[in-house]
Amino acid sequence: MDLTTAIEMDSKKLLNLALQQGGDYADLYMQQTTFHSIVLRDGEVNAASTHNEGGLGIRVVSGQNTGYAYTESTLPRDREEAARTASYIAQGLIRRTKPAPIATLNLPDRYRIVRPWEGFSPQEKMPFLYDLNERIFSADKRVEKVTAQLSDATSHIECYNSLGIHCSDIRPMASLSVTCVMESGGQRESASASRSFRMGGEFLHSAMIRELAQEVLDRTSFLFGAKQPNGGEMPVVMAAGGSGILLHEAIGHAFEADFARKKVSIFSDKMGQRICNPGITVIDDGTIPCNRGALNVDDEGVPGQKTYMVTDGILTSFLHDRISAGYFHTEPTGNGRRESFRCMPLPRMRATYMDNGRDTEEALIASVKKGLYVDTFSNGQVQIGAGDFTFYVKSGYLIENGKLTQPIKDTNIIGNGPEALARITGVANNCIIDNGTWTCGKGQTCAVSCGMPSVLVASLTVGGRV
């Protein structure tokens, strides 16, 4: 008997066991994942890996408190032991909750798999990596090294909870990343590019390989003429696409409602208030087809949805899981996500982006006398309570008298979330969702994406030479 069948048969028994000591809510989360990857290095695809794992996580919620345990075993005694462990959180309570009769949720399919990864052999995948390698080496004599990794994962999810909800989801994830090293006149530079979607084998096609090869070539070439900028406070034009990292770090994390519930977010008391200029709308969206952050259903049985966090400059919603939604007396927003069955769900972002404005990127650049234009990024971070956030810029340009001039690279930009939001003085009409391998860390990793139209932030602190 496989794990899914076993859980279907005794989910009610496990939920009853989990709630035996009391509590408001319990859920079971079953996951079975298969992962494959192949690596091209030094001109050969000569390493492959396969990983499979599965298990069951059991959670009991009592007010804001959580008991959690998981097991990788399919034996009834081990699953029952996990339920008893999770139930500890409610020990001593008088409240008793009886699980409701189970009904299955009807869900949309935002990532229909055309060609399942199961059965897609390395032999079929390898030509794409060789093609990528060949395109990069043949385009530029400065290329010394290319490494590329193609990975795919397929997760089967089953969730049952004491509200009577059962849902299942099949989540694919495909990613291709490439790094190029070039050398010229003793100077060495490297850059990377990637694509990631919730797709099956249809993810792989020649047009994507051509696009990725050109992107990594352009990015690496660019660095030879670039230098670290002079530092200090200055206006920054953030290009459309990956600049969405600004939203993710500057406000997205601070809008995750577990932080607001614990009163540690700088935005904890700002619901319903104006936090940026009119015309600015910020969305966290689980409904974009095949997007890396798309979800048919979150990891606690709430349908994937589109959440308007900021509407026309007003803070209109935090990102909720079931616990924070209960605390704030609102509905969960489908943001209860977890890395795997080993972790309890937390409010997490999906695809976070800003709606289009009315400006053009050209006009935003032209309005800056002395500043910075930034277009590729690698990582970011935020201090939730202080509000200080940073993101690392891989490339961009100086702006001098309204024109892009000197290429720049490798600078960290720092700002304060509420202040930076209030300083967004121009939003262009060119929103792009970046489809790179964005991964968010909050104790657990989570696949996300981000997007942005070009925006002008009137002042941020740019790291650089002084």
Next chain:
Amino acid sequence: MKQKDLLKQMCSYALEMSLKKGATHARVAATSNNANGMSVLNDSLETIEKAVDSSLTLHLFVEGRYGTCSTNKVDPSGLDKLLDDAIASVKLLAPDPFRKLVPKELRYEGPPLYSAHSGSVDTGVKKAFLLDCACAIWNKEPALISVMADYSDHRQWLHLADSDGLHCTSEETWYNYSVECTVRGKGDARPSDWDFQGGIHPWDIGIGSGLPCTCAATALERALAKRNPRKIVSGRYRVIVENRVAATLLAPLIDAMSGSSLQQQNSFLLDKLGENIASSVLTLIDDPRRKGTPGCRFFDSEGLATAKRAVIEAGRLNMYFLSTYYAEKMQMHPTISSPSLLLLKEGKGNAATLAGLIKNGIFVTGFNGGNCNTTTGDFSYGIEGFYVEHGQITYPINEMVMTGNMLDLWSRLLAAGDDALKTMSWQTPSLLFDDIEFSGL
């Protein structure tokens, strides 16, 4: 059957199956973990977690080709199918003549590593300990908004074996607790800070030792000190980097010494072996066999025996971190795939003592994001900390960025303190650097 015997049996079975199904050679790592976690928010228990898991990872060498497979389903039928699929896939790859098992003369042959506590801690004891920690400060400081206290313990068994007769075993435990405080700052700001304790025994963190929990008071004091920060003018400053975050600056050096970076020409330490890459103040020792210390290990992930090595000696780069694979590719001798227990040679004093050497400078107590380009060594990190004036640590600063190049930075190391935290696997004291670029106002 004891856990270590069970893991050895699993490895032997997996090796036998691998060879039977067509692998020429194989290496297997089997692990088993027990972990418990608990957290308290303010004055009540918030979460309790328990984890029991296992994993089996196989490295398969098939007709000159290489691949890996891993699973947490260690039953024979699941392993059978996994191996069939993995070996079939590996056979389709290009050959890689550099993939080999660890040479017998370099592998670990000694007794098992036992760096573990022999018992366990009752759930009620942990809960009482954590509540005591949080309640020591909760409701006692008007500016305190929240206190989060986290406890975790972890026990791991590992058995590593290969088809050439390698067998290595370890059993380790780790106990840890941390406290994070958030306080009211200026305007809407809610600065926070943390403190932690760790060790292989419960009494290392205070459980059963009769010693008071100090982390909560330290975390609160640090958070309060961060209120009302300012940004100061951009410029070049003498800087102290606090012991608990100094390893952030060490990490890019270690990355640049790794075989994967070097072989891919993606390292600013390429061709620098034997050269001076830092000030003579910097001596870095990898000392893996200090039992009872985090990072202690007798063998690495492929079975190479660890040994005490001077990684950097008085500023001179003495070694790269080379696994057998990258050593073969680079036609060098293998050393070890990665560092274990790094000790930066200490000098005298703590951060406050080092501040005495500063007329006008910055005391960095935390990094906020940033990165280092491994190819060029150029870096840029957000920082928080304090302004130092005439030898005194004064008001808090934030929203500033420290920028430069790693080789230049480490050449400016003036002094190291003697305050390295013994609960970290990279033990770095507070460090004093001269003339570093900071961007602010």
